[in-house]
Structures are given as structure tokens and as C-alpha cells.
Amino acid sequence: MQSHISGTTRLYGLVGDPLSSAKSPQLLNRLFLEQRADAACVPFWVEADNLSAFVSGARAMGNLSGMLVTMPHKQRMLAFVDELDSTAREVGALNVIRCEPDGRWVGAISDGIGCVLGMQWEGNHPANKSVLLVGAGGAGRAIAFAVAYAGASKLTISDVDEHRARDLAASVAAETGRAVRSGPSDPDGFEVVINATPLGMKASDAMPVDPERLAPGTIVVDIINAAEPTPLLRAAQARGCRTQDGGPMHQGQALYALRFLGFDYRPEGRAGVDVGAT
The missing domain is CATH 3.40.50.10860 (Leucine Dehydrogenase, chain A, domain 1)
Structure with a gap:
């Protein structure tokens, strides 16, 4: 204190x-x-x-x-x-x-920018990649805009509320000019899969995507910041996927928020990244 x-x-x-x-x-x-x-x-x-x-x-x-x-x-x-x-x-x-x-x-x-910064730090930048985003709630909405602005070649947004996913996809496409649509949570054919739902916080949760549909080498990002890998990340690792937990996003959020507040915050080992706070 x-x-x-x-x-x-x-x-x-x-x-x-x-x-x-x-x-x-x-x-x-x-x-x-x-x-x-x-x-x-x-x-x-x-x-x-x-x-x-x-x-x-x-x-x-x-x-x-x-x-x-x-x-x-x-x-x-x-x-x-x-x-x-x-x-x-x-x-x-x-x-x-x-x-x-x-x-x-x-x-x-800071949610969206934080997620993209974390992905960049981990070598998982979404630029020029096809991205499946599962979850169109608060965090998912922010991540959708940030991933599109970061240059994803194709972004598909999936949510249990299909109307919410469709409305978000239309908004992101209109604002960013990127190819954005809504669709099912099938990860087959995507280079990056991002879980922006709460699924995985509890052991009894269902999987946000079917891990058997993940191709080896797919980048799988779960924004849940937990001490242990979520069931999705464990299953993705077993499939030979590159995985990233919520830790880097949390650091990216902190960097952006603190810069916005006027403080020069540099997470350990995360030098060389510049985010302008308005």
C-alpha cells in the first residue's frame, strides 16, 4: 500500500x-x-x-x-x-x-487494443489472416473492431445471439472497410480463432468451438486470464495449435489504459510497442 x-x-x-x-x-x-x-x-x-x-x-x-x-x-x-x-x-x-x-x-x-497488442507481442498478429471471433459481447465487440483495424484479411463473428453477431459484423465492416461477416463457430479453415466468451471459466463449461475441427498450426487465443490453461487451450495444444492465454491481453489493456491516463507504463519484456492514447 x-x-x-x-x-x-x-x-x-x-x-x-x-x-x-x-x-x-x-x-x-x-x-x-x-x-x-x-x-x-x-x-x-x-x-x-x-x-x-x-x-x-x-x-x-x-x-x-x-x-x-x-x-x-x-x-x-x-x-x-x-x-x-x-x-x-x-x-x-x-x-x-x-x-x-x-x-x-x-x-x-482498452479491451480490443489490448488483445491485439498481446497477440502482436506473442507473434500472433492477426494482420492478413482469416480470423474467427467467438463472442460478440462487451470484450468481443471491442476485439472485433481492433482485429479488423489490425488488418485481418477476413473476420467472422459468431455468437449464441445470431442477431447480435450480425449487427456487430455490419458495424465493423462499415467502420473499418474490412471483410466482416457473421457465421457459425466452426473453426475449420481459419488461421486464428479467438474465444471472447466466458466459456472456460468453469470446468463444467461447454467448449466455445469444437477442438476436433482445429487444424494443426492454427493460432488459438483464449482471453480468459486464468492460472491454468483453459480446456480449449489444452485441447488446442493437443491438436498441435499455437495457443495464447489472457495474460498478454491483460498486459496490453494495462499499457493502453495507463498511457491514456498519462503514465509511461512498459510491461516487462514488452518494449518497442507504441500505442498512442488520445
Whole structure:
């Protein structure tokens, strides 16, 4: 915990419900210590029904400089910011807010850029590859835009809600000019498969794709950040696929979010990557 908190300390928060497994406060406070910044990050446990009341109080704090936003507030918080960067406008959600000195709150989302950065770091860049994205929810929506902007030659979006997948595919195609469509979750014929669903967080979960349909050499990315490989990744490894867990994406998210907040964060071993924060 910070040992230098004083009356001049700038506050950063993590807003969500629940926060029992949150790691962002430790990451930010370690960074603040390393950079000798007069700043501290604290968790703000806010239930959905109390979000409006929380924002009213937070707006009155003159020393609040920014917030990370997690579930279930990524979309609800849109109504309480003054400005959105291009990522948040396209995706329709945010997970980081910069509180400007003039009182304006500016929102962005790091999920999609974080995923692509993580893939790039691991040598799994989606450029010029055919990509199957399973999951068109909050994270999946952000990843769809980022993968298309990164130059995927073909992007297919699959979701249990076919209407949601179709609407997202149309939006991404219109915004990016890339070849994007919705379709089934059959991984056969794709060079990259990304699981952006919660499937795999529990041992009893169904597989997001049929691993028997994965060709050896396929890049399989599961954004779930767990201590052990998910069942999908284990099955993909057994098929001779290249696999990537949620760790690199988490690092990429942190890099983008912290740059957006004005901090020079460089994950260990991840030098040489430049992401501009608006």
C-alpha cells in the first residue's frame, strides 16, 4: 500500500462489482511507487443501482484524476462521461476514464487494443489472416473492431445471439472497410480463432468451438486470464495449435489504459510497442 499519501495525492479508482479478485489497484500502486508519482489507486465497490449516486459524489472530488471501470458498469458509465474517444464510441462501452483538470470526464476502452497488442507481442498478429471471433459481447465487440483495424484479411463473428453477431459484423465492416461477416463457430479453415466468451471459466463449461475441427498450426487465443490453461487451450495444444492465454491481453489493456491516463507504463519484456492514447 502507498506510504506517501498526503493532501496533494491524486486519486485513481477501480469501479465495479464485485472486486474481490481485482488486480488493477496493485498494478497501479506499484507503478506509482516506481515512478515516484504522488498518486494512489483504490477500489470503489459500487453496485449497479448505486452508480448514479457514486458519480455524483465522484464529480465533487477535486483530486480524482481517473478511473478504471469493470463489470457491470462498462456500458452504464457511458451516460456519465462528457466525451468518448473513437474506441469507446465504436464499441459502445468504456473501461477507463480520464478526469481532466477542467472537470470533463473522457472515456476509452482498452479491451480490443489490448488483445491485439498481446497477440502482436506473442507473434500472433492477426494482420492478413482469416480470423474467427467467438463472442460478440462487451470484450468481443471491442476485439472485433481492433482485429479488423489490425488488418485481418477476413473476420467472422459468431455468437449464441445470431442477431447480435450480425449487427456487430455490419458495424465493423462499415467502420473499418474490412471483410466482416457473421457465421457459425466452426473453426475449420481459419488461421486464428479467438474465444471472447466466458466459456472456460468453469470446468463444467461447454467448449466455445469444437477442438476436433482445429487444424494443426492454427493460432488459438483464449482471453480468459486464468492460472491454468483453459480446456480449449489444452485441447488446442493437443491438436498441435499455437495457443495464447489472457495474460498478454491483460498486459496490453494495462499499457493502453495507463498511457491514456498519462503514465509511461512498459510491461516487462514488452518494449518497442507504441500505442498512442488520445
